[in-house]
Amino acid sequence: MKEYHKALLNWYDNEGRILPWRARGEQIPNPYHVWLSEIMLQQTTVVTVIPYFLSFIQRWPTFHQLAKASLDNILHAWQGLGYYARARNLHLCAKKISEEYEGRLPTNSEQLIKLPGIGPYTSKAIAAIAFNECVLPVDGNIARILSRLYAISAPLSQGMPEIQNAANVFTPQIRPGDFAQAMMDLGATICIPRSPSCEKCPFQSTCKAHALGISAELPVKNKKPIRPQKYTIAYILKREDGAILLRKRSEKGLLGGMMAVPTSEWQLEKIDNKNIEKNAPFITHWKSLESKISHSFTHFDLEVAPYYGNICTQKAEALEGDWVFPHQLKQYALPKLFKKVIETSLNELSPIDVA
Numbered sequence: 001m002k003e004y005h006k007a008l009l010n011w012y013d014n015e016g017r018i019l020p021w022r023a024r025g026e027q028i029p030n031p032y033h034v035w036l037s038e039i040m041l042q043q044t045t046v047v048t049v050i051p052y053f054l055s056f057i058q059r060w061p062t063f064h065q066l067a068k069a070s071l072d073n074i075l076h077a078w079q080g081l082g083y084y085a086r087a088r089n090l091h092l093c094a095k096k097i098s099e100e101y102e103g104r105l106p107t108n109s110e111q112l113i114k115l116p117g118i119g120p121y122t123s124k125a126i127a128a129i130a131f132n133e134c135v136l137p138v139d140g141n142i143a144r145i146l147s148r149l150y151a152i153s154a155p156l157s158q159g160m161p162e163i164q165n166a167a168n169v170f171t172p173q174i175r176p177g178d179f180a181q182a183m184m185d186l187g188a189t190i191c192i193p194r195s196p197s198c199e200k201c202p203f204q205s206t207c208k209a210h211a212l213g214i215s216a217e218l219p220v221k222n223k224k225p226i227r228p229q230k231y232t233i234a235y236i237l238k239r240e241d242g243a244i245l246l247r248k249r250s251e252k253g254l255l256g257g258m259m260a261v262p263t264s265e266w267q268l269e270k271i272d273n274k275n276i277e278k279n280a281p282f283i284t285h286w287k288s289l290e291s292k293i294s295h296s297f298t299h300f301d302l303e304v305a306p307y308y309g310n311i312c313t314q315k316a317e318a319l320e321g322d323w324v325f326p327h328q329l330k331q332y333a334l335p336k337l338f339k340k341v342i343e344t345s346l347n348e349l350s351p352i353d354v355a
Contacts, residue, residue: 005174015189035130040081044082062103121138134171228300232267236261289307
């Protein structure tokens with residue numbers, strides 16, 4: 001083992017984060033905990049994930065139990081974590097592991113990547129942490145460390161092959177799982193994007209960027225593309241008794257399989273007033289609300305224009321969907337976007353409108 005490997009592992013043993021899914025010292029990693037945490041951590045911060053992780057392992061402590069759970073219950077428990085495709089893939093993956101692997105995770109990254117919801121980074125992270133495979137998963141944090149260590153000056157999109165090659169030869173044979181987690185912690189606490197704490201870094205003496213005085217300038221970021229702006233209409237249809245119509249969205253696409261108020265297609269052009277009734281769930285007098293709700297997804301921004309209409313109880317029975325009273329909304333796995341749409345709309349409507 002090289003000296004810089006020893007330096008990082010030494011630092012990790014003393015300064016590494018204590019996390020509920022981590023095995024420390026002589027403890028043996030729990031593959032289910034490692035898998036669950038890595039899925040939850042995709043595009044989500046550690047602080048946000050911890051309470052969800054603890055809730056899931058208490059409610060569903062094994063692959064078999066998670067596989068037997070209903071998707072609706074999982075989506076409801078996932079509510080607030082976002083990126084709901086992860087929850088659907090989590091359920092699919094648990095079922096596959098339960099049915100085809102007797103409740104045991106495959107032990108190498110080549111097999112793991114074949115499972116639902118597991119990509120190149122996650123497969124290597126699980127394989128390294130749970131099974132000590134000698135691989136280093138490369139996310140934004142670890143790419144930043146390697147680009148500074150080797151003073152890779154190409155923008156990330158062009159420099160990733162060089163960064164990946166560096167990762168392939170960088171991991172030690174001894175304690176590769178701890179080494180991967182040490183790199184994650186180093187990127188999260190020391191080798192941060194702005195103002196890195198180089199004086200505290202175990203790689204200080206071997207870091208080329210530090211020697212050149214350019215640590216804060218690396219990695220060179222890609223130019224951000226212009227984010228597309230999309231538009232949609234949300235239809236708040238209220239029954240005479242105040243219940244609101246919710247429908248399950250198509251399983252495919254963003255927020256697939258989630259409950260929501262009906263919407264028009266999400267499109268790049270603003271929606272003409274003449275087309276308001278085109279995608280409405282029911283022909284009635286639709287009234288525009290003043291509030292517009294803005295929401296950002298990973299690759300685009302969405303503006304939602306809420307419209308509301310009323311329907312009598314007799315006609316409501318013919319419509320597909322669930323009629324839900326405002327106080328019952330907490331029982332449904334509603335994405336943040338539609339929570340915001342409903343809350344904003346109800347706050348704007350007068351008591352006469354709501355009744």
